[in-house]
Amino acid sequence: MSRVNKIQKMKPFKQELMKKAERVLKHTFGYDAFRPGQKPVVEALLSGEDVFAMMPTGSGKSICYQVPGYLLSGLVLVVSPLLSLMEDQMASLRRIGESKVRALNSMLHPKERSRVLRQLNALRFLFISPEMLRRPAVVSRLEETKLSLFVVDEAHCISQWGYEFRPDYLHLAEIRERIGAPICLALTATADRGVREDIIRHLRLENSRQFLQSVDRPNIAVAVHKVENDTVKTEQLLQLLGKVRLPGIIYCASRGWTQRLTDIIRNRLPLRTAFYHGGMLQEDRRKIQNQFLDGELDVLCCTNAFGMGINKPDVRLIVHFHYPRHMNAYLQEIGRAGRDGKQSLAVLYYSKEDDRLPLSFIDSDYPSPEMLKKILLCLDRREWRIEDERQFLSAAENEGASETAARFVWEQVGRKPPGVSFLSILDDCLRKIGERKRRQLEDLAAMRSWISEEGCRRKAYLRLFDETLTVKPRLCCDRCGFPPEAFRREGRLGNRDDREISWESRLKRLLLKKLS
Amino acid sequence: MPYDEFLLLHLVGRFKGERTLSGIYHLLKGKKSSQTIQDSYLFHVEPFFHSLDGLKRQDYDWLTGKCLKKRWIEEAGNRSGKYRLSESGADRLKALGKTHSFPSGLDFTEHVNEESVFWLKLQLAVQTVSELVHGRKSFFPVTRQALVTESVRVFLRQPSQSPSRLALQMFVELRGLLSLCPREEADILVLQMTGFGMGGLTFHQLSCRFSNDLWICRLLHKSALRRLLHHLSAPDSDYPCLRRLLNEKRGTLSLSAGQTYDYLRQGKSMETIARLRKLSRGTIEDHIVELVLKVPSFDCSPYLPEEVNRSILSAARQAGTYRLKPIKHILQDRVSYFQIRLALAKSAAREGSADE
Structure with a gap:
C-alpha cells in the first residue's frame, strides 16, 4: 500500500523530470524526440533505479546516460573496454560543445592522468578503462567525488562466455560499492540469455529495471x-x-x-x-x-x-x-x-x-596442457615472475601462446590462493579450459545451424535471442x-x-x- | 623491382664477410645494441642504421633467401654464418649501381634516435592544427603515444597564436623545408599526413601509388625526414615554430647511455654506476663505447691508455680484421675485449669525422 502511494506521489515529479529531459535532448543534443527504447531507460534512471538495458548497436545507447548527465548532479562515470570506444564517445560529446569530459586509460601520459584526477569534481563525464578503475589511487579519488551514475558500457565483457571477456570487469560491482554505490546503468548490445544472466549476477543487478530491446535491425x-x-x-x-x-x-x-x-x-x-x-x-x-x-x-x-x-x-x-x-x-x-x-x-x-x-581459432585461445604445465613450473621455480603483466604476457607469447591464451594464463595465476604452488592450479585450469571450449563449440554450432537454416533467417536469429518476429520487413x-x-x-x-x-x-x- | 637486391648486396659488400645476415637486419631496424651501433660506424654504413625501422623479419628473410638462391651472396668460411658477395653478386651489384642509388638524405644521421618520435609529433601537430583550423574539435588522433601527445600539447600552447595563424606559420615553414627535398620525397612525406577530411596513406598504399616498391618508398620517406630534421636543427635554421617539435636536450645518445654519461661526469666509477642503476657491467661498457662513438669530447683514456690503444690498432692491421677474437689472440690476452672495442670505436669515430 505504502509503495503505491509513494509511486503516485512521485508521478508529477517524474513527469516534470521527463519534460526537463526532453528539453535537454532538444537544446543540448538537437533531437526532437527520444528514439524507441531510450525514454524508459532515462525515466528509470532519473527516478533513481538501477537499469540493465540491452539495445542493438546503432540504437543510440549513449543518449541514455548522456541526457541524465545534464539533470543529475555529480559525475557520470562510464566504464568502457576499448580506447577507440571512449574516444568516439568523447568525440560525440565534444561535438555538442561539452568540454567537461575526459578519459582515463593506460595510454595517458602520467602528467595528464594526474591532471584529470585533480579536476574530477569539475567534470560531467569521465570515461574510464576497467584496468584504471582497479588502481587504488584512482578509486580513492573517486571515493571523494560525488558520482551521479555508474555506467557499464559493453557489459557483455563481464561474461566469461562472451566472446569479448575482460577479467577486469569482474571487479566492477565491488568497486561500485566502494565509491558510494551510485545508480548503475549496464548497457549491452546483442547478448543471449546466458550472457545476460551473467551480467546481472556479476553486477548484482537482480533488483534493477530491465529493458530488452529487440536485436532485430529491420533495415x-x-x-x-x-x-x-x-x-x-x-x-x-x-x-x-x-x-x-x-x-x-x-x-x-x-x-x-x-x-x-x-x-x-x-x-x-x-x-x-x-x-x-x-x-x-x-x-x-x-x-x-x-x-x-x-x-x-x-x-x-x-x-x-x-x-x-x-x-x-x-x-x-x-x-x-x-x-x-x-x-x-x-x-x-x-x-x-x-x-x-x-x-x-x-x-x-x-x-x-x-x-x-x-576450430583452430578456438584451440589457439587457450594454452595446450603441456604449455600450461611448463609455465606453471617456471613460476614455481621463480624463473618467471608475475609482477609485471606486460612482461608476463610477452614471455608467454614467446612460449608460443596466442595473446588470448597468454591472457587466460595471466588471469588464472592471478587468482591462485596464497600458500600453494602454481602447479596445484593446473587441474582447475584444465577443467576451466574444457568448460569454456565446450561453450564456444556450442556457440559455433548455433552459428553453423543458422547458416544452414532453411526458413526465414531473421526469424531464426531472433529465436536464438528468445524473440519472435512481429513485423517482417519488405x-x-x-x-x-x-x-x-x-x-x-x-x-x-x-x-x-x-x-x-x-x-x-x-x-x-x-x-x-x-x-x- | 630489384631495389631490395641492390640494398642487400650493397650492405653485404660493405660488411666484407665479417657479419651475419642478422647483423644487417639489426642495422636496418636500428637495434639499439652497442654491437649494431658500433658496426654502423666501423663499416661506414651509418646512413642505413634505422633506415628501415618498419621492416618485418619475414620480408627480410624472403630477400636474403632470394639472394642466396641466386648465389649472389655466399657464406664466408665454413658454417661461419657470415656472408660476403660472390663474384656474380659483385657483378650484379655493379650493374644495379648504374641505375640505382640511395637517397642522399639518409646521410643526415644526427637525429637518428629522435626521428621516429619527431615524425609522429609532426603528423599529430599537422593533424590537430588542420582539424582546428577547419573548426572540428574532435577527431581520431593519428597516434596515442603518451610521449607524443604530451609534447604536441605543449607545442600547441604557443602564446597568443590563433589556430589559423599557427596553421599558416606551419604551412610556410613546412613548405620551406619541403622545397629543400627532391619532389618525390616531399610527395611521399606529405601524402602520409592526416588532417581534416584527409586520411594519410600507409606505406602499403604509398607503394601502390608510386614505384610499387615498399623498400624504396620507405627509404625515400626516411631520407626526406632526415633532411627535414637536418635543416630544422641547423644553427642558422629559420623555422622557429617547427623547431619547437625538436627535442633539443640530447643528441643521438640513447637515453640509457645519456644517464650513464651523467654519472660518469659526476666522477662515479663504472662499478658504482652499475650498482646504482642495477645494470650489468657489460651494459655500462656498451654505454661507454657508445659515448666514444658519439661524443667527440668524451675522454676514454682512463679505460684505454694510449699505448694499449696503439698496440690494439696495430694488431688489428696485422690481423686484417675488425673481429675481436683474432685481435685478442695476437695480443696474447693482455687486453680485454672492452679495450679492443673502445680502440676500434675510437678509430672509427676519428675516421668518421675526417670524412666530413
Missing part, C-alpha cells in the same frame, strides 16, 4: 550464399561489389585474407579499397580508419579487429567472407551497417573450407526472397583515386582553410 537485409570454394567465393564477391551500394566492410578470418582480397579487388574493380587488421602499426590502423570515416574508401577488408567504437552512419554493405564464431559477433558486425536507418545489406559467404578456421532475407536490384548502386562512385598527390597542394588543403 538490414540478410543473405547467405553457399559456394564451392574460395575461388568461386571471390568471384561472387567481385560481382556483388560491382553493383551494390557502398561503402562496405568485408570481414575476413585472417590478416592474410584481408590483404589478398584488397589486392584482388583493387586489380579488378575501380573501387577505393584498403585493408585493416590488428597486425598493422597503430598509426597505420588509425590512418585507414580515418580514411574510411572520411569517405575516402569504398571497401574495407578487415578482421574483427575493426569495428568497435567506429560510428559511421552510412555503411551500406557488410560482407562476411568467413563466418564468425558466434551469432552475437555476427549480429554486432552486421549492425555496423545502416545506422542512419536507411536500407542496407548483409551477405555471408560460406564454403565447406571455412569450417576448419573457427526486404527480409534470402529465404524470404528479395529482388537484387533493390540494392543496386546508382550513378558512379568517386574517382578511382582522387587523392591529391602533389605535396604542395595537399599541404595547402591540410593547413589552409579554403575561402568559400
Whole structure:
C-alpha cells in the first residue's frame, strides 16, 4: 500500500523530470524526440533505479546516460573496454560543445592522468578503462567525488562466455560499492540469455529495471550464399561489389585474407579499397580508419579487429567472407551497417573450407596442457615472475601462446590462493579450459545451424535471442526472397583515386582553410 | 623491382664477410645494441642504421633467401654464418649501381634516435592544427603515444597564436623545408599526413601509388625526414615554430647511455654506476663505447691508455680484421675485449669525422 502511494506521489515529479529531459535532448543534443527504447531507460534512471538495458548497436545507447548527465548532479562515470570506444564517445560529446569530459586509460601520459584526477569534481563525464578503475589511487579519488551514475558500457565483457571477456570487469560491482554505490546503468548490445544472466549476477543487478530491446535491425537485409570454394567465393564477391551500394566492410578470418582480397579487388574493380587488421602499426590502423570515416574508401577488408567504437552512419554493405564464431559477433558486425536507418545489406559467404578456421581459432585461445604445465613450473621455480603483466604476457607469447591464451594464463595465476604452488592450479585450469571450449563449440554450432537454416533467417536469429518476429520487413532475407536490384548502386562512385598527390597542394588543403 | 637486391648486396659488400645476415637486419631496424651501433660506424654504413625501422623479419628473410638462391651472396668460411658477395653478386651489384642509388638524405644521421618520435609529433601537430583550423574539435588522433601527445600539447600552447595563424606559420615553414627535398620525397612525406577530411596513406598504399616498391618508398620517406630534421636543427635554421617539435636536450645518445654519461661526469666509477642503476657491467661498457662513438669530447683514456690503444690498432692491421677474437689472440690476452672495442670505436669515430 505504502509503495503505491509513494509511486503516485512521485508521478508529477517524474513527469516534470521527463519534460526537463526532453528539453535537454532538444537544446543540448538537437533531437526532437527520444528514439524507441531510450525514454524508459532515462525515466528509470532519473527516478533513481538501477537499469540493465540491452539495445542493438546503432540504437543510440549513449543518449541514455548522456541526457541524465545534464539533470543529475555529480559525475557520470562510464566504464568502457576499448580506447577507440571512449574516444568516439568523447568525440560525440565534444561535438555538442561539452568540454567537461575526459578519459582515463593506460595510454595517458602520467602528467595528464594526474591532471584529470585533480579536476574530477569539475567534470560531467569521465570515461574510464576497467584496468584504471582497479588502481587504488584512482578509486580513492573517486571515493571523494560525488558520482551521479555508474555506467557499464559493453557489459557483455563481464561474461566469461562472451566472446569479448575482460577479467577486469569482474571487479566492477565491488568497486561500485566502494565509491558510494551510485545508480548503475549496464548497457549491452546483442547478448543471449546466458550472457545476460551473467551480467546481472556479476553486477548484482537482480533488483534493477530491465529493458530488452529487440536485436532485430529491420533495415538490414540478410543473405547467405553457399559456394564451392574460395575461388568461386571471390568471384561472387567481385560481382556483388560491382553493383551494390557502398561503402562496405568485408570481414575476413585472417590478416592474410584481408590483404589478398584488397589486392584482388583493387586489380579488378575501380573501387577505393584498403585493408585493416590488428597486425598493422597503430598509426597505420588509425590512418585507414580515418580514411574510411572520411569517405575516402569504398571497401574495407578487415578482421574483427575493426569495428568497435567506429560510428559511421552510412555503411551500406557488410560482407562476411568467413563466418564468425558466434551469432552475437555476427549480429554486432552486421549492425555496423545502416545506422542512419536507411536500407542496407548483409551477405555471408560460406564454403565447406571455412569450417576448419573457427576450430583452430578456438584451440589457439587457450594454452595446450603441456604449455600450461611448463609455465606453471617456471613460476614455481621463480624463473618467471608475475609482477609485471606486460612482461608476463610477452614471455608467454614467446612460449608460443596466442595473446588470448597468454591472457587466460595471466588471469588464472592471478587468482591462485596464497600458500600453494602454481602447479596445484593446473587441474582447475584444465577443467576451466574444457568448460569454456565446450561453450564456444556450442556457440559455433548455433552459428553453423543458422547458416544452414532453411526458413526465414531473421526469424531464426531472433529465436536464438528468445524473440519472435512481429513485423517482417519488405526486404527480409534470402529465404524470404528479395529482388537484387533493390540494392543496386546508382550513378558512379568517386574517382578511382582522387587523392591529391602533389605535396604542395595537399599541404595547402591540410593547413589552409579554403575561402568559400 | 630489384631495389631490395641492390640494398642487400650493397650492405653485404660493405660488411666484407665479417657479419651475419642478422647483423644487417639489426642495422636496418636500428637495434639499439652497442654491437649494431658500433658496426654502423666501423663499416661506414651509418646512413642505413634505422633506415628501415618498419621492416618485418619475414620480408627480410624472403630477400636474403632470394639472394642466396641466386648465389649472389655466399657464406664466408665454413658454417661461419657470415656472408660476403660472390663474384656474380659483385657483378650484379655493379650493374644495379648504374641505375640505382640511395637517397642522399639518409646521410643526415644526427637525429637518428629522435626521428621516429619527431615524425609522429609532426603528423599529430599537422593533424590537430588542420582539424582546428577547419573548426572540428574532435577527431581520431593519428597516434596515442603518451610521449607524443604530451609534447604536441605543449607545442600547441604557443602564446597568443590563433589556430589559423599557427596553421599558416606551419604551412610556410613546412613548405620551406619541403622545397629543400627532391619532389618525390616531399610527395611521399606529405601524402602520409592526416588532417581534416584527409586520411594519410600507409606505406602499403604509398607503394601502390608510386614505384610499387615498399623498400624504396620507405627509404625515400626516411631520407626526406632526415633532411627535414637536418635543416630544422641547423644553427642558422629559420623555422622557429617547427623547431619547437625538436627535442633539443640530447643528441643521438640513447637515453640509457645519456644517464650513464651523467654519472660518469659526476666522477662515479663504472662499478658504482652499475650498482646504482642495477645494470650489468657489460651494459655500462656498451654505454661507454657508445659515448666514444658519439661524443667527440668524451675522454676514454682512463679505460684505454694510449699505448694499449696503439698496440690494439696495430694488431688489428696485422690481423686484417675488425673481429675481436683474432685481435685478442695476437695480443696474447693482455687486453680485454672492452679495450679492443673502445680502440676500434675510437678509430672509427676519428675516421668518421675526417670524412666530413
